[in-house]
Amino acid sequence: MTEVKTYPAEYLKEFSSKVFQHYGVPEEDSILAAEVLAASDLRGIDSHGVARLHSYYEMLSSKRINPIPKIEIIRESASTAVVDGDNGLGLVVGPKSNKIALEKASEVGSGWVSVSNTNHFGIAGFYVLEALKRDLIGWAMTNTTKLVTPLWGAERMLGTNPIAIAFPGKEEPPIVIDMATCTAAYGKIEIAKRNNVKIPFGWAIDAEGEDTLDPNMMVNGGALLPLGSDRDRSGHKGYCLAVMVDVLSCVLSGANWGPFAPPFTLRQDIPKRKVGKGIGHFFGAMKIDAFIDLDEFKSQIDDYIRTLRKTKPQAGTSGPILPGDPEREAEADRRINGIPISEPVIRELSDISSKTGIPFD
């Protein structure tokens, strides 16, 4: 086990925002980007918060990401838009594009925005929480660098392509779904590798396409398996979902899909072929009272949540939880007790500090 130190979310947020500014990101954008990272850390998704700041820093300092993008709507209808993110930070292009979807939903009942020429946007959950603030149903998807094999394949062809969607409750907290379309997150493979333990069957294949329980074999040229894992357990369905996210985020916007998604970090290879610009996102928003009275919807969601919580529990468990429960519990704790940061991440943040002169301790 590595050592862990806790930091207040605000402290990390300020550090992140100063780092972004150091590389030319305008102050307002830097705060937005830092907020997306902080949301991830607060919600307990440690892999997508400041643990990624070093990658963003690398990409900015090597000028692979444009700090002052001219984010433009390049095509538009009453309920849809396509945005070109001008190779900006996904943490900035994402929230701004999402806002267009939210505004269109308020105007014509729904808004759907596909985004090209962008970069990794943090957690998909951030965007659907923004929709909840306006009492809208929010959707968010993105493609990512290839890591996942299609069912019956033996190589990385697709990203982990997450889907998020959220529904507000009245007295109950919202239902917040935020899930990658592969079986296990890459972060879990890395943890198993670090701790030198086996991974469960159904998570990964090795470079030859054989099932493997060894995290090293996945990392060294293997691939993650789609949700469902194998044919018997419907791995084709996770593969279908990854394709869906890819087409909505990339083919619809003109971004690089499938194996051609540009990498997130400097150490990853840049694909030889380009089929579009940057990676792609897809945002959606639906105005609830365009369908049903808002209060009625929220009351039904409360009823829905309470009904599911009363499900007869499987032996050895305390019964089903609701999507969003673990993240909400993490946030309640971390707002008070701070964000636990592991020693390797602290080293990365210190490295950024030494390179930029922005204090971190």
Next chain:
Amino acid sequence: MTEVKTYPAEYLKEFSSKVFQHYGVPEEDSILAAEVLAASDLRGIDSHGVARLHSYYEMLSSKRINPIPKIEIIRESASTAVVDGDNGLGLVVGPKSNKIALEKASEVGSGWVSVSNTNHFGIAGFYVLEALKRDLIGWAMTNTTKLVTPLWGAERMLGTNPIAIAFPGKEEPPIVIDMATCTAAYGKIEIAKRNNVKIPFGWAIDAEGEDTLDPNMMVNGGALLPLGSDRDRSGHKGYCLAVMVDVLSCVLSGANWGPFAPPFTLRQDIPKRKVGKGIGHFFGAMKIDAFIDLDEFKSQIDDYIRTLRKTKPQAGTSGPILPGDPEREAEADRRINGIPISEPVIRELSDISSKTGIPFD
């Protein structure tokens, strides 16, 4: 093995439509409903075609379904609508509601329709194929009678809640995704039961909530597992998707969600509690050229398909296929060689024939 006889799709379609008419369904609606059933049989999804006609017949003859529904838009915005299906056949309410989504997409870029007070609508794939005819991206979802447990639950609380979406190619056939959000279809459990063979691990639990390989234990009070099966293989994700479909189809429209979905057949119990009207569907449509030139989109989809087909194959397989391949191949075969109907289904159709006087042989 049971005996199988093949029938031309047109013959089955005509029989179905006459049966619907016999119970008061107007001719035009009866043809529409028969077409949805025939689409399922043609595409090789035997469980959702004429194999279900006996259930529809039972529900119509016992007046549990309204043969002449007044299908109404009860709320509407430029890009959204809510439809009350007046307890009509889902095979009629579905196509008519879907058409509203398609028309809105043509007008304002996208259309989203949530439907209450309806009944089972056949295969979700039918609706997205309708969208393809207009060069639109189509979405379809529906809830169904409870069969699936949430992860960590030990009882049926959710339907098999399918998601369908389709994307048109140019020279390549379209990508057509149509998948239930549970690991295995109930039909597969029934086949295993009939053939007296075990089911794979991860499909089902018994009435006590224990994992089971015995199809009888699932049928007799057990439940299907969500896509992902268990915690290790992310069964919470399939559960999340089932909740998503349920909320979009039912909470948004005012239909019965979760365990309160009314049954599809006479032999199933009617839930004691009502939380809305009938079951619910959700349809979406997106106008491609509201995002990107149609021709450019289709060419990229061709490229996408060809790229995925070139994936290095896993040993023992011929490599990844594309979503929609098996159904398209079945249709090509069955249009020429007819629909194979098993002997138990023939007996059911003969029973309908004897009750209605409509010839079948």
